[in-house]
Amino acid sequence: xxxxxxxxxxxxxxxxxxxxxxxxxxxxxxxxxxxxxxxxxxxxxxxxxxxxxxxxxxxxxxxxxxxxxxxxxxxxxxxxxxxxxxxxxxxxxxxxxxxxxxxxxxxxxxxxxxxxxxxxxxxxxxxxxxxxxxxxxxxxxxxxxxxxxxxxxxxxxxxxxxxxxxxxxxxxxxxxxxxxxxxxxxxxxxxxxxxxxxxxxxxxxxxxxxxxxxxxxxxxxxxxxxxxxxxxxxxxxxxxxxxxxxxxxxxxxxxxxxxxxxxxxxxxxxxxxxxxxxxxxxxxxxxxxxxxxxxxxxxxxxxxxxxxxxxxxxxxxxxxxxxxxxxxxxxxxxxxxxxxxxxxxxxxxxxxxxxxxxxxxxxxxxxxxxxxxxxxxxxxxxxxxxxxxxxxxxxxxxxxxxxxxxxxxxxxxxxxxxxxxxxxxxxxxxxxxxxxxxxxxxxxxxxxxxxxx
Ligand SMILES: *Cc1c(COP(=O)(O)O)cnc(C)c1O
Numbered sequence: 183x184x185x186x187x188x189x190x191x192x193x194x195x196x197x198x199x200x201x202x203x204x205x206x207x208x209x210x211x212x213x214x215x216x217x218x219x220x221x222x223x224x225x226x227x228x229x230x231x232x233x234x235x236x237x238x239x240x241x242x243x244x245x246x247x248x249x250x251x252x253x254x255x256x257x258x259x260x261x262x263x264x265x266x267x268x269x270x271x272x273x274x275x276x277x278x279x280x281x282x283x284x285x286x287x288x289x290x291x292x293x294x295x296x297x298x299x300x301x302x303x304x305x306x307x308x309x310x311x312x313x314x315x316x317x318x319x320x321x322x323x324x325x326x327x328x329x330x331x332x333x334x335x336x337x338x339x340x341x342x343x344x345x346x347x348x349x350x351x352x353x354x355x356x357x358x359x360x361x362x363x364x365x366x367x368x369x370x371x372x373x374x375x376x377x378x379x380x381x382x383x384x385x386x387x388x389x390x391x392x393x394x395x396x397x398x399x400x401x402x403x404x405x406x407x408x409x410x411x412x413x414x415x416x417x418x419x420x421x422x423x424x425x426x427x428x429x430x431x432x433x434x435x436x437x438x439x440x441x442x443x444x445x446x447x448x449x450x451x452x453x454x455x456x457x458x459x460x461x462x463x464x465x466x467x468x469x470x471x472x473x474x475x476x477x478x479x480x481x482x483x484x485x486x487x488x489x490x491x492x493x494x495x496x497x498x499x500x501x502x503x504x505x506x507x508x509x510x511x512x513x514x515x516x517x518x519x520x521x522x523x524x525x526x527x528x529x530x531x532x533x534x535x536x537x538x539x540x541x542x543x544x545x546x547x548x549x550x551x552x553x554x555x556x557x558x559x560x561x562x563x564x565x566x567x568x569x570x571x572x573x574x575x576x577x578x579x580x581x582x583x584x585x586x587x588x589x590x591x592x593x594x595x596x597x598x599x600x601x602x603x604x605x606x607x608x609x610x611x612x613x614x615x616x617x618x619x620x621x622x623x624x625x626x627x628x629x630x631x632x633x634x635x
Pocket of ligand 1: 290291292319320408409410442443444445446447448449516517561563564592593594
């Protein structure tokens with residue numbers, strides 16, 4: 183009898199996170215202070231010491247605290263699925279597996295780091311965390327993470343989303359978080375923007391600035407980020423370590439691993455634990471998928487840029503479209519960041535990770551076919567990866583090869599049905615690569631002295 187899902191027991195859940203920094207063939211470039219341009223750590227008023235330590239740790243395995251493991255066990259290990267029905271629908275000899283993170287209460291992988299971050303903050307005496315959210319995926323994960331460790335959670339939610347996408351706001355409020363539409367009258371930056379334009383729709387950049395200002399101004403408060411940083415990617419490696427064990431149980435090993443990249447955390451979580459094998463010569467293609475409307479790795483230069491829109495965060499070496507670039511409003515809100523996790527950029531640079539960009543209409547076409555075969559309605563973000571899985575599976579059909587493909591399915595799309603409706607009624611549109619806007623944004627890169635040899 184053939185199995186369609188590969189299940190680990192709670193006892194088999196990994197007890198450490200995997201830190202790829204221990205295995206990199208070349209070290210990661212440093213973070214630079216936005217003022218002095220000297221190598222720096224994460225700003226201590228914003229991040230607890232334990233997370234700063236993880237950010238730069240060279241230790242290969244970092245133990246997951248028992249309290250965090252206990253909460254992980256509420257929804258982990260997640261299942262690995264074999265997509266027999268999809269393979270049949272595509273008529274491909276490829277074997278398609280997917281690791282599904284949509285079964286966490288927050289609906290995505292983001293809870294894996296939210297829980298860990300809440301724990302370390304709590305342990306260092308922090309009472310309150312702030313963050314920003316666009317459509318609300320990260321905000322809802324952090325709201326739950328904070329609830330589980332009895333921390334207050336303050337979310338600055340981009341004003342247009344606050345009014346247009348109320349369901350995730352209500353979810354966050356149900357878990358006890360305090361949500362304000364950004365720009366808000368509660369911060370200096372918010373008041374300044376409102377005094378210039380009381381109807382400002384807000385932006386992720388403004389919301390970040392508000393969350394950071396709030397955390398800087400209160401001793402009991404720190405700030406929390408849901409992607410990009412090394413410690414966030416680290417926390418997600420529980421996903422890939424589970425997937426690796428489950429693939430073994432399925433008597434399979436991936437020839438190709440595919441995932442979407444916004445800041446890079448869900449995909450890194452899946453593929454990083456396979457990097458040691460790849461460095462030892464194992465042939466695995468690792469394909470990161472991004473939107474054509476915001477293609478940092480496929481089109482951006484590898485250079486120094488601010489991590490945030492306001493230019494207050496450390497300067498990082500990454501593929502970037504420019505920190506002032508505001509991408510078109512594609513439905514995959516989680517894939518609209520101007521840069522990319524330094525770890526992903528570095529691995530791409532070293533030739534270990536490939537990148538592809540895709541348009542949203544074919545993305546939703548694949549997502550609907552996936553939902554009709556496998557039942558799960560994917561979030562728009564991993565739907566980008568599904569499009570590339572289809573391309574690879576169809577290439578196998580042409581060549582007759584039976585490759586094994588592992589898909590990182592980071593979350594469900596139950597709060598994104600508006601986007602599905604637009605696709606199903608023929609209203610969804612593609613956005614061409616906004617070349618002029620990117621060129622404009624790239625003219626505002628910081629001039630980094632270290633590069634001017
Ligand atoms: C936020 C989000 C992403 C994009 O962020 P990464 O850090 O690149 O993973 C992808 N998928 C889902 C479901 C998300 O919520």
